[in-house]
Amino acid sequence: MRSAEPIRRSRVVHPPDQQSRREAAFSVTVRYDEPAGDQMYLRIRHATTYRYAEPVVFGPHRLMLRPRDSFDLRVIDTAIAISPQASLRWMHDAYGNPVAMASFAGASDTLEIVSELVIQRFGSALPRTKVEPDIESSEISYTPAERAVLQPYLDLAAADPDGALDAWLQAFRTRLNGGHLLRALAHEIYASLHYAVRFDEGTQHPLDTLRMGAGSCRDYAWLFIELARRLGFAARFVTGYIHERSPEGAGMTSVAGLTHAWADVFIPNDGWVEFDPTNDLVADRQLLRVAVARVPEDASPVAGSYVGPAGAFLGLSVGVAITPADGPG
Secondary structure, three states, X not given: OOOOOOEEEEEEEOOOOOOOOOOOEEEEEEOOXXXXXXXXXXXXXXXXXXXXXXXXXXXXXXXXXXXXXXXXXXXXXXXXXXXXOEEEEEEEOOOOOEEEXXXXXXXXXXXXXXXXXXXXXXXXXXXXXXXXXXOOOOOOOOOHHHHHHHHHHHOOOOOOOOOHHHHHXXXXXXXXXXXXXXXXXXXXXXXXXXXXXXXXXXXXXXXXXXXXXXXXXXXXXXXXXXXXXXXXXXEEEEEEEXXXXXXXXXXXXXXXXXXXXEEEEEEOOOEEEEEEOOOOEEOOOOEEEEEEEOOHHHHOOEEEEEEEEOOOEEEEEEEEEEEEOOOOO
């Protein structure tokens, strides 16, 4: 690299399904044996490596790699290893997600971040046959207290100046002959779009996803969220992992074991319910939640910056392995 080239500050972000750049290389291992009962212990290893042509100086990095404990998912053990060495400061963001802020002292031509989790995943507390109101419910009704908290998840975030999303929804509802509205919406996206691995950063605008008829898991999720909001539902973006019960991964649209994205919808008396339009799943324990947000850019697993010569970034590799783990005791 010529020394005359300017020094620039760049933002390097992992999108939720880790399909960031064409140079990305993926290594995935998934092994699963169905446990007895309605719970299972899983070990998740998530390794991210950035490569540069020469040493660069790293700015602070924001890591969203640790789930928040709840009744359906419990963190048994967690560890984050970073090279070059970094100091970590933990916090909760505005959504309540655990976030680790990494600060670096030295320069390096490689940045490696390895997260290891052992989690206990329980079955859904909500039977999938009883999820959300049917299509005869023309308007969802939230209490004033719920609406005060949920308003950010009701507000539309994707511009639709020509009303194309509303027109798509009207045609979709015209085709329905009964059944469950949100389940049917997720299935329509699953059935009508083509899953495509994207190597560019960010999330497509919902209009682009409809126009192209294709997208990644984050694009499916973001389209579903914006359509659900137009139906009056509070919806949020979720990132995490997905595993499959069968070793072959039969029937999965996206690759099991990679980072994944889906949607949560808040339903009165049921709370936040998972909808995965990429795999046509509802309230399924295959979905291993890590972080939630109003918009996709607020839920990147790894986000940060570096200072170095233009063109110094060579690429990244991501490896996710999900294997059975022993429970405590």
